[in-house]
Amino acid sequence: MNQRPPISRRHLLLGTAAAFGVPAVLAGCGSGSPAPAPGGTGGDLGTVTIGSNASDEIPKKTLETVVKGFTQATTKINTVDHNTFQENINRYLRGTPDDVFTWFAGYRMQFFAEQGLAVDISDVWQEIGGNYTQAFKDQSTGVDGKQYFIPFTYYPWAVFYRRSLWQDKGYEPPATLDEFTALARKMKADGLIPIAFADKDGWPAMGTFDILNLRTNGYDFHISLMAGKESWTDPKVKQVFETWRGLMQYHQPAALGRTWQEAGQSLAQKKTGMYLLGMFVAQQFPEADRDDLDFFTFPEINPAYGTDSIDAPIDGYMISAKARNADGAKALLKHFAQPSSQNIATGLDPGTLAAGSKADTSGYSALQKRGAELVSKATHIAQFLDRDTRPDFASTVMIPSLQSFVSEPEQIDPLLASIEKQKANIFR
Amino acid sequence: MAVKTRRYSARDVTVLVIGLGVAIAVNVSVIWGPTLASIGLSGTDWNGIGPIEWIGGENYHDLSAEYPPFWSAVRNNVLWLGFLGLVATPFGLFCAVLLDRRLRLSRFYQSALYMPVVLSLAVVGFIAQLVYSSDYGVLNAVTGLGVDWLGDSSVNIWVVMVAAGWRHVGYVMIIYLAGLKAVDPALKEAAAIDGANERQAFFRVVFPTLRPVNVIVLVITVIEALRAFDIVYAINKGRNGLELLSVLVTENIVGEASRIGFGSAIAVILLVISMGFIVVYLSQMFREGR
Numbered sequence: 176m177n178q179r180p181p182i183s184r185r186h187l188l189l190g191t192a193a194a195f196g197v198p199a200v201l202a203g204c205g206s207g208s209p210a211p212a213p214g215g216t217g218g219d220l221g222t223v224t225i226g227s228n229a230s231d232e233i234p235k236k237t238l239e240t241v242v243k244g245f246t247q248a249t250t251k252i253n254t255v256d257h258n259t260f261q262e263n264i265n266r267y268l269r270g271t272p273d274d275v276f277t278w279f280a281g282y283r284m285q286f287f288a289e290q291g292l293a294v295d296i297s298d299v300w301q302e303i304g305g306n307y308t309q310a311f312k313d314q315s316t317g318v319d320g321k322q323y324f325i326p327f328t329y330y331p332w333a334v335f336y337r338r339s340l341w342q343d344k345g346y347e348p349p350a351t352l353d354e355f356t357a358l359a360r361k362m363k364a365d366g367l368i369p370i371a372f373a374d375k376d377g378w379p380a381m382g383t384f385d386i387l388n389l390r391t392n393g394y395d396f397h398i399s400l401m402a403g404k405e406s407w408t409d410p411k412v413k414q415v416f417e418t419w420r421g422l423m424q425y426h427q428p429a430a431l432g433r434t435w436q437e438a439g440q441s442l443a444q445k446k447t448g449m450y451l452l453g454m455f456v457a458q459q460f461p462e463a464d465r466d467d468l469d470f471f472t473f474p475e476i477n478p479a480y481g482t483d484s485i486d487a488p489i490d491g492y493m494i495s496a497k498a499r500n501a502d503g504a505k506a507l508l509k510h511f512a513q514p515s516s517q518n519i520a521t522g523l524d525p526g527t528l529a530a531g532s533k534a535d536t537s538g539y540s541a542l543q544k545r546g547a548e549l550v551s552k553a554t555h556i557a558q559f560l561d562r563d564t565r566p567d568f569a570s571t572v573m574i575p576s577l578q579s580f581v582s583e584p585e586q587i588d589p590l591l592a593s594i595e596k597q598k599a600n601i602f603r
Numbered sequence: 604m605a606v607k608t609r610r611y612s613a614r615d616v617t618v619l620v621i622g623l624g625v626a627i628a629v630n631v632s633v634i635w636g637p638t639l640a641s642i643g644l645s646g647t648d649w650n651g652i653g654p655i656e657w658i659g660g661e662n663y664h665d666l667s668a669e670y671p672p673f674w675s676a677v678r679n680n681v682l683w684l685g686f687l688g689l690v691a692t693p694f695g696l697f698c699a700v701l702l703d704r705r706l707r708l709s710r711f712y713q714s715a716l717y718m719p720v721v722l723s724l725a726v727v728g729f730i731a732q733l734v735y736s737s738d739y740g741v742l743n744a745v746t747g748l749g750v751d752w753l754g755d756s757s758v759n760i761w762v763v764m765v766a767a768g769w770r771h772v773g774y775v776m777i778i779y780l781a782g783l784k785a786v787d788p789a790l791k792e793a794a795a796i797d798g799a800n801e802r803q804a805f806f807r808v809v810f811p812t813l814r815p816v817n818v819i820v821l822v823i824t825v826i827e828a829l830r831a832f833d834i835v836y837a838i839n840k841g842r843n844g845l846e847l848l849s850v851l852v853t854e855n856i857v858g859e860a861s862r863i864g865f866g867s868a869i870a871v872i873l874l875v876i877s878m879g880f881i882v883v884y885l886s887q888m889f890r891e892g893r
Contacts, residue, residue: 265859266651269651269652290652292652375753376839376840377839429737429738429754431843432736433738433754566858570854570858570859575842575843593669597669600665600669600865601862
């Protein structure tokens with residue numbers, strides 16, 4: 176009946192007690208605790224609702240399993256189709272959102288925190304901060320210096336390839352752009368399409384832009400460009416597109432009509448030699464072939480920056496400003512921050528890594544182990560273009576612009592001038 | 604005296620107020636309200652959350668001068684209208700005339716042509732991808748071509764219009780078939796007796812009697828062209844050569860972007876274009892009524 180008790184001092188005390196590990200029996204003496212849900216995860220903190228974008232089979236099952244281990248409150252997961260969830264996030268947060276919702280770290284989190292749509296959870300971080308490295312804490316921190324986000328899992332971006340194919344042909348992972356180009360040329364001569372490429376969905380090309388810019392101009396310039404503080408007509412940006420244009424002849428043609436899944440298939444079928452994508456490309460490989468999947472980080476372009484930065488988007492959870500059960504929500508976030516919870520996720524979903532530094536990596540697959548190693552070597556972790564900049568800039572300006580570059584790589588100057596003008600209209 | 608001047612009883616007034624009131628309230632809140640709100644918002648840079656700031660005509664300047672997808676969308680909307688109106692609709696009429704002549708198996712042809720009409724345009728979009736995809740599509744597989752039908756921005760709008768026309772032809776055909784069945788056969792006989800050949804009989808006698816049907820078909824064609832959205836959205840979210848005004852409105856307002864002011868400006872332009880057709884249509888209707 177009383178599924179969402181209002182926040183009272185009593186509940187706050189109980190919540191704190193529970194969070195600090197006082198046995199739930201103690202709290203159970205209170206009245207007004209709702210009956211446990213049939214699922215058996217009843218607790219004394221009422222009901223916590225979770226708005227989830229985990230609509231795909233594996234992530235959905237992962238979340239359900241992780242939440243089952245949460246006993247302090249009853250939980251209810253409202254799953255919405257992944258893309259629909261993202262597209263409606265504005266209206267969702269302004270309407271009647273769930274207490275806890277799935278979201279992404281970095282600028283994309285800060286943007287919504289700044290609008291007052293998320294709850295400050297610095298107090299939660301006081302407790303669980305030790306589970307994370309500083310880099311992850313930075314990605315969870317809003318522009319006001321407070322934390323709004325709990326990192327859960329993440330996946331690095333790298334250049335993927337099939338080890339067996341490379342062994343047959345005698346290819347070696349390149350360390351510099353010249354070696355990379357030479358390798359691509361060799362693959363072409365061997366009758367392969369060197370670089371799998373797809374941008375029908377609009378976002379995969381952002382990954383290529385990100386890595387080229389990170390390698391050419393470094394992390395700080397990239398983040399500042401994403402924040403609208405640098406000019407797109409800067410020769411530094413032009414250099415990025417010039418490099419990309421040089422590589423375009425090695426990219427899979429007709430990319431704008433292809434989805435990343437189709438490009439992933441071409442890699443799995445050994446029609447293409449390598450593919451720059453997130454670790455989730457593993458989903459396109461049959462179970463038996465997954466051990467054959469390997470990767471290297473995108474090679475060095477500018478020795479000043481080497482290979483110090485990568486894209487590794489972090490997925491996690493936030494509390495909506497309109498949460499009706501903030502105590503329960505915070506307790507749930509603490510549960511998500513536990514290494515044990517994240518290990519359940521990495522065990523079920525081979526395309527992700529645990530965000531917490533204390534998570535047990537012994538159960539990782541070979542690919543996951545290498546992914547974790549790649550991230551630990553990186554000094555800077557970017558979140559991906561559409562998570563490092565304003566959502567309106569990423570979707571209405573960058574997607575059409577990068578697609579127009581892919582179809583006409585010669586037209587760099589007018590394109591950059593156009594992006595700069597549109598940027599000025601958005602970052603007012 | 605009082606009885607004389609009171610032309611409506613209290614009950615009549617209540618019924619009138621409720622009847623008219625509800626209609627007016629619905630009309631204002633559902634049609635005029637949002638329309639005027641869009642026009643108002645198109646002069647602001649509202650993002651849906653923060654304060655609303657008036658920026659005048661800046662959105663219109665930005666979208667016409669600095670937003671490349673806008674002009675592609677205008678061009679594509681015009682193409683869409685032209686293609687449906689000048690190719691798909693006449694072809695639907697042609698099919699209807701042929702089928703009306705009671706060919707053998709005409710029921711079969713009729714069903715085959717009508718079949719796509721029961722599909723939503725989004726579904727047509729999915730089917731189109733199976734046909735046109737450059738890697739696994741039927742078209743490239745059968746012809747051995749390597750054309751990137753959906754990704755090449757100079758080609759994709761045409762192949763998508765063909766897919767949309769596939770459905771439109773059946774729709775128009777069924778309406779014309781109904782119209783043709785209603786034409787009095789005596790007219791055709793009379794024309795034949797007067798020495799008119801088939802073509803003359805159709806264009807001089809039958810077609811003019813179809814005038815009410817023509818108006819309906821015209822309206823449907825315009826509506827279909829302006830509201831086209833689902834098919835391109837299903838294919839590639841209406842980007843890279845498949846831009847349409849309706850998609851840009853959605854992209855800017857509904858998506859994560861939330862550029863409500865900017866999106867409203869595009870919506871207002873779509874409204875102005877539709878108004879052109881509505882005004883022509885209504886003035887036509889009123890002239891007839893007189």
